[in-house]
Amino acid sequence: MIKAVFFDVDDTLFSFQKAHRAAMVPLCQYVWEQLQIPPEEFVLAYDTQYRRMEEEIGPQAAIHNRMIRFLRILEEREKPLSFAPLLNDLYWNAVLDAGEPEPGATECIRSLRQKGYFLGIASNMTLDWQMKKLDKIGLLPCFHRIVSSEEAGIEKPHRGFFDLCLRYAGCSPQECLMVGDSLELDILGAENAGMRALWYAGPEKLSAHPGFSHYSQLEDRIALLD
Ligand SMILES: [Mg+2]
Structure with a gap:
């Protein structure tokens, strides 16, 4: 029983997938306007960083941490790291709104x-x-x-x-x-x-x-x- x-x-x-797709729209727009990273490049970098973290860190919860993912995207492009918490909040608030x-x-x-x-x-x-x-x-x-x-x-x-x-x-x-x-x-x-x-x-x-x-x-x- x-x-x-x-x-x-x-x-x-x-x-989640529906909410994620909805959240990427304002996120990409913000990243383009504030950091001049083209939307296609940002979406690709977002996916690539997830795969890299999975390979480097292994099967732990940290691979889902968007703050780390955003930090790595900013670091690679020599953009101000202070944007990471802003991107993190923007993304998650949009996911929660759409979910x-x-x-x-x-x-x-x-x-x-x-x-x-x-x-x-x-x-x-x-x-x-x-x-x-x-x-x-x-x-x-x-x-x-x-x-x-x-x-x-x-x-x-x-x-x-x-x-x-x-x-x-x-x-x-x-x-x-x-x-x-x-x-x-x-x-x-x-x-x-x-x-x-x-x-x-x-x-x-x-x-x-x-x-x-x-x-x-x-x-x-x-x-x-x-
Ligand atoms: Mg699932």
Whole structure:
């Protein structure tokens, strides 16, 4: 019987890709007007720095830290480093403004909470912005524990991340379910730790892996696992 359910955040509960695309518009405009970095160059540098940090630092939450990413972009171009916190605030505030809950997620999470499940967050990211995203979509009070890779010291799909989730949930792996949009990070990672997993495919994706495409289906899927 499932007793605990952990959720990924980005593109599982919070529409991150949509919010990111929206946030890059004012950010690129600001960078062009204030620093004369062309938008195409800035977008490319933003992606390149993420890949470089991933290679250099490894699977830790710091690779998602936008302040570090902006600092490195400015340093490489000999621009004033004082712009890094401005870019960081501009980006994240725009992401929070544009972000929405995935369709049906709010009702589903509240219902699961009412039914007595232990609810957790399991996210590869620094903690502060994940808390703000959950607060923005009104779901923060629903969760018993927020596990970030910043706290775990390692990212999904590493076993150590899921072991921390299990310790917090206080139940056996078979009683613990992971819900997420990434087959590699969320689904295979949780299954390798002995947990159950359901893939949130979203309305536009199809897969042979057991999952669901709308949150109205999740409670039925959980019942089938019991
Ligand atoms: Mg995700």
